[in-house]
Amino acid sequence: MGGSAPRRDPQLPVETTSFVDRRGELTQGRELMARARLVTLTGPGGVGRTRLAARIAARVQRAFPDGVRFVHLSGLHDPALVPLAAADALGLHDHSAQPPLDALVEQVRDRRLLLVVDDCEHLAGACARLVAAPLHGTEGVRVLATSRHRLGLTEEHLLEVVRPLPVPDPDGDLSAAEGCPALTLFADRATAVVPGVRLTPDNRALVARLCHRLDGLPLAIELAAARMRVLDVDQLLDRLDDRYRFLTTGSPAALPRLQALRAAVAWSHDLCTGPEQLVWARLSVLAGSFDLATAEAVCADDTAEPDAGRGTGPAPAEALLPGGAGADRVPRPARRRRARRPADRRPSGDRPPHRRRPSASSASATAVRSPPG
Numbered sequence: 001m002g003g004s005a006p007r008r009d010p011q012l013p014v015e016t017t018s019f020v021d022r023r024g025e026l027t028q029g030r031e032l033m034a035r036a037r038l039v040t041l042t043g044p045g046g047v048g049r050t051r052l053a054a055r056i057a058a059r060v061q062r063a064f065p066d067g068v069r070f071v072h073l074s075g076l077h078d079p080a081l082v083p084l085a086a087a088d089a090l091g092l093h094d095h096s097a098q099p100p101l102d103a104l105v106e107q108v109r110d111r112r113l114l115l116v117v118d119d120c121e122h123l124a125g126a127c128a129r130l131v132a133a134p135l136h137g138t139e140g141v142r143v144l145a146t147s148r149h150r151l152g153l154t155e156e157h158l159l160e161v162v163r164p165l166p167v168p169d170p171d172g173d174l175s176a177a178e179g180c181p182a183l184t185l186f187a188d189r190a191t192a193v194v195p196g197v198r199l200t201p202d203n204r205a206l207v208a209r210l211c212h213r214l215d216g217l218p219l220a221i222e223l224a225a226a227r228m229r230v231l232d233v234d235q236l237l238d239r240l241d242d243r244y245r246f247l248t249t250g251s252p253a254a255l256p257r258l259q260a261l262r263a264a265v266a267w268s269h270d271l272c273t274g275p276e277q278l279v280w281a282r283l284s285v286l287a288g289s290f291d292l293a294t295a296e297a298v299c300a301d302d303t304a305e306p307d308a309g310r311g312t313g314p315a316p317a318e319a320l321l322p323g324g325a326g327a328d329r330v331p332r333p334a335r336r337r338r339a340r341r342p343a344d345r346r347p348s349g350d351r352p353p354h355r356r357r358p359s360a361s362s363a364s365a366t367a368v369r370s371p372p373g
Contacts, residue, residue, distance in 0.1 A: 012054050012057055012058055012068060012070055012116075013050070013054050013070065017188075017189075017192075018188050019051060019055060020165070020181050020184050020185040020188065020218075021165065021181035021184070021185075022048070022051075022052055022055070022181075025052055025159065026052070026055055026056060026059065028159055029041070029052070029055075029056035029059075029144075029159055030056060030059050030060055032157050032159060033056065033060045033063075033114075033142065033144065034060075034063075036142075036155070036157040037135055037141075037142045037143065037155055038131060038135060038142070038143045038145070038151075038153060038155045038156050038157065039143070039144050039145070039156075039157050039158075039159060040120075040144075040145045040146070040147055040150055040151055040156055040157070040158055040159070041053055041056075041144070041145070041146045041147075041159050042146075042147055042148065042149060042150055042158055042159070042160050043148070043160060043163060044148065044164075044217070044268065045148060045219070045264040045265070045267055045268050046217050046218060046219025046220065046261075046264045047163070047164060047217060047218055047219070048218045049118075049146040049147075050118050050119070050146055052146075053116055053118060053144055053146045054070070054116070056144060057070070057114055057116050057144060060114065061114065063114075064112050064113050064114045064142070065112050065113075066111040066112050066113040066140075067113055067114075068113065068114045068116060069086075069089045069090050069091075069113060069114070069115050069116065070089060070116045070118065071085055071086045071089045071115065071116065071117045071118060072085070072089075072118055072119070073085060073117065073118060073119045073120060073122075073123055073127070074118065074119040076123065077122070077123075079123050079125065079126035080126075082123055082126040082127060082129075082130050083100035083101050083104060083126075083130055084100060086104060086115070086117070086130055087100065087103070087104055089115075090104070090107070090108060090113075090115075092104060092107050092108075094107065101129065101130065101133040102133075104133065104134070105133050105134055105137035105138060108134060108138055108141055109137065109138050110138075110140070111138070111140055111141065112140035112141075113140070113141055113142075114141075114142050114143075114144060115131075115134065115141060115142070115143045115144070116143075116144045116145075116146075117130065117131060117143060117144070117145045117146070118145075118146045119146060119147070120145050120146065120147035120151060121147045121148040121149060121271055122267075122271060124147070124149070124151065124152075127145065127147070127151060128151045128152060128153055131143050131145060131151060131153060132153055135153075135155055148268060148271065164182075164215050164216035164217045164218070165180075165181040165182040165185065165211075165216040165217075165218060165221075166180065166181060166182065166216060167180065167182045167183075167208060167211045167212045167215075167216045168180050168183075168208050169208075169212075170205050170206075170208040170209035170212050171205075174204045174205060174208060180208070180211075181216075182211040182216045182221060183199055183204070183207050183208060183211060184199075185218060185221050185222070185225075186207055186210065186211060186221050186224070186225050187199050187207070189221070189222050189225035189226065190225040190228040192225075193225070193226055193228050193229045194228045194229060197228060203233055206233040206234060206237065207233055209237060210224060210233055210236055210237055210240070213237070213240050214240070214243075219261065219264055220243070220247055220261055223247035223248070223249055223260070223261060224236055224240075224247060226249040227246070227247075227249060243261055244260075244261055244262040244265075245262075247260060247261040247262075248260040248261070248262070279299050282298050282299050283295060283298060283299065285298065286298065
């Protein structure tokens, strides 16, 4: 369902499209911010972390007399610039010889404010250091971060968004389908390109099947809805077998990695180390939900201890698995096709991030076998 935006701090991003559902996550986010100084929203690319973070920040801003400050990192590639981006968002101008983080802490030491740090995944180490500095050096600064994986700090509380939107069974009872967030999102975005489009008893099952095949991923649903300018829902469904080639009509004002499904998946894929990419490929052969034992069986080498998933550090590959430890799954749009890797075609305007060094979290994936076929 759509929601009206609360009174907005001028630092927060302006909403230009309707905000669909996420009521549960909004409530959880407010509750976590009331008791924790660091909350990280995690989830796969295209799921709507930034929008949700801005909504949560708007809901809790009254608790922060010195306001909300939003640090945008999506276009940044140099870790050394992260403290400077935060200082700029805070309106700080330090010309001393102090290290940037020390200067930042000194200037916000007596403030009560919320720092929103958006898109941390490609600068994870620098973001962890940025966040740790005010947590340890002040009492009144709280942090809301968004990332495709956790930062790994002891003080961190996680809110996993940030899952894809729920989708009803296309073959089940669809009498209440108009209240389904995924279907509502599709209808809302389709109406923007074809005025008058709406959910009806005649098209509910087709729209539900479309959203189901896209696993409720908001970015994929929005890209599909944009195609309604020239195609109907039946024709959209027929073309989803080649979704990487088909879902490429995002806003030209968006980041390149949010203009096409292939680019969004490639961004996550490039953030993984080689062993993590291999685990990704092998888990992608599983069509439905799976538990840790199944993941170990698929990813473990015949001669090695099956310890996939037992790493201790934050791993970008986590963002591929939005479920909890008991029931993970690889979202259908993110399943890697062996014949055509999603990273093979990357928009020229999006630089690949620096690949992280293998860590304890990826060591568990070093001895695994290739998927069948």
